[in-house]
Each structure stands twice: as structure tokens, then as C-alpha cells.
Amino acid sequence: MAEKPKIAIYGLGACAGCDQAIIDLNEVMLQVADAVDIVLWPLAMDFKYSRIQAMQDGEIALSILSGSVRNADHQKMAELLRKKSKIVLAMGACACFGGVSGLANFCGKEDIFNWVYRNAPTVINPTGCFPQPETDLNGYKLTLPEFFEHVFTLDQVIDVDYYLPGCPPPPELIGNAIVATLAGDLPPKGSALAPRKALCDTCPRNLRKPNRMEIRSFRRIHEVEADPDECFLAAGIICLGPATRSGCGETCIRINVPCRGCFGPVPGVMESAPKFLSTLSSLLVVERDDEIKEAIDSIDDPVGYLYRFSQPSSILGQKIAKKGLEN
Ligand code: SF4
Ligand code: SF4
Secondary structure (H helix, E strand, C coil): CCCCCEEEEEECECCCHHHHHHHCCCHHHHHHHHHCEEEECCCCCCCCHHHHHCCCCCCEEEEEEECEEEEHHHHHHHHHHHHHEEEEEEEHHHHHHCCHHHHHHHCCHHHHHHHHHHHCCCCCCCCCCCCCCEEEECCEEEECCCEEEEEECHHHCCCCCEEECCCCCCHHHHHHHHHHHHHCCCCCCCCECCCCCEHHHHCHHHHHCCCCCCECCCECHHHCCCCCCCCCHHHCECCCHHHEECCCCCHHHHCCCCCCCCCCECCCCCCHHHHHHHHHHHHECCCCHHHHHHHHHCCCCHHHHHCCCCHHHCCCCCCCCCCCCCC
């Protein structure tokens, strides 16, 4: 009997939501498990890393990696799985763009450590110590993976073949991606295995979008009772649908929550945030400087909102100049 293709599933700096989305394939997962040999999936099964290390280079047909790269352990596993795999799929907003954890790039490592290990109200740390990569204790050396200065996307660390955005990606797209990979039915390397349209093009509220939108100020979702059929933007609520790739099934929109951009930019656009700002500025009908300032001030935490899933992949700078992984 021919050997089954080997698959590895691994979460780096991940919340396990992407793994959960794979489990949500339900019965399809049983068919996948029947057709492939899952050689690594720490969230679901017990494996030994030494078995992966002992494999030939390229022996794994597909590695599905979720999560961003925040520490030396993530880097080591990403590099190992790259070496042993024919195809690496970056799964989820964290692996593709840095994800929610990438918001940490608005601070430096020292800011984060100071808060988490010294200044947070629930912390008791009289010596003010921080975790160290190496600690000598009773003649033993204890080690921890080194925490990097920044959060990195997967493709800033290893070569990535395909991308599957979303936080998490819907099971249907995950199933399609696995089937397409195993069948060798894949688009050019570097493609996202997701639809090409913008979310507005598939959104049911688009039907109620006025031909000409005019926005004077912005409101936050909790400040209004949003009409469940009306376009959020037309109601002055920030919705990133015009600049975000579709494929999520409009999950947030359908529960009356505007799009926050987890599917990343539409094809041909490098970043969603500037694209969205350009859309927004064409809809604002304010002219005087004070009106413009008032409208902009009514957007709460614009950077946090626009870069919620994508700061590490942004071409914009960071609070602390980005350094290489060795730093
Ligand atoms: S993309 Fe979302 S679900 Fe997946 S690991 Fe990141 S935060 Fe979790
Ligand atoms: S802006 Fe948001 S609510 Fe309006 S059509 Fe686009 S995705 Fe739908």
C-alpha cells in the first residue's frame, strides 16, 4: 500500500483557535485523518519532536503553521518544520500578518516585561526579577526560550508557500486548502488560499449601502443600536470591509459586529489600513480644520483598530526600530 502523505500541524505564538478551527472540520477531519499520516499535532495528539528531527528533509507533504513568532522556540520549530516540509501553509492572521499578539509591537520587550513581571497590580515580585534564558539552580541549568524584542510574521522567519488568513480561518477554507495541497491543485506560490473579492462585495448589507455615503463623525458599536441590515459605514461605524479580503462567511457582520480586518488586505494591496483610510477620507464630508479634527478624534484608538491583526507585517515603523531575530 502506498505511503500516506505526512502532515504536521503546529501552533507557534498561537491561542489554539486555529487548531480548534481544524477540529471544527468535524466529519471531514475523519476523512482527512484517514487520507494522511498526521506526524505532529501537539494540541490533539502526543508526538516526539525527535521523530520530526529524524525525518528526511522534505518528507512532510504539508506543514500547517499557525501563530506569530515571538520567541526562540517558535523560531526553532518554524525552521525545523520548514526544512522537513515540501509545503508550508501559514494559517491564520497571526502567522500571515502577526495577528492580535502583534499589537505588542507598539511596546518594546522591556515595557512588556516591566508590566507583566513588576508593575501589574496583581504581581508580587519583591526582587523585581525578569525571566532569563538561562538560570543556574542547585547546580542545574534551567532554560527558557528567549523572548524577542518584536513579534514576527511567519514569512519574516522562514519561506512560506501559501497563506490562509482569518482569525481563525473558517473550517471550509481549511478543508479546501488541505484537499488542494494533497491533490497538487494549487495556485502560484505565495498565494492566499482564499477568495479574491473584498468583503463589501460579499456582504449582505451591501444591498442597503447608499450610492453616495456621507460621514461627518464616527460612532463606536456599543454607542448605538446598529440596524442589523444597514451598512455599518453608512451608519458612521468603522467597518474594514472595503479593504479586507472576503472568505470569512461574514461571521462578524452577521452577528452585528463590524469587520476588523482579520482576513488581511485584498489582492494587489500591500496593507489594509492605508487603503481603508483612503476610502474613509473620500467619504468624509467635513471641510474645516476643526471639523476634520473632530471627526478624526471620534475614532477611538485608530491605530489599534486599523492594525489589530497586521502590525508586524506593516511597512510603517514601530515604537522601537525593528531588529533582526538575533536581537
Ligand atoms: S489567528 Fe486568531 S485563532 Fe489563530 S492563533 Fe491567531 S489569534 Fe488564535
Ligand atoms: S462596509 Fe461593512 S457593513 Fe458595509 S457593506 Fe462593507 S462589509 Fe458590509
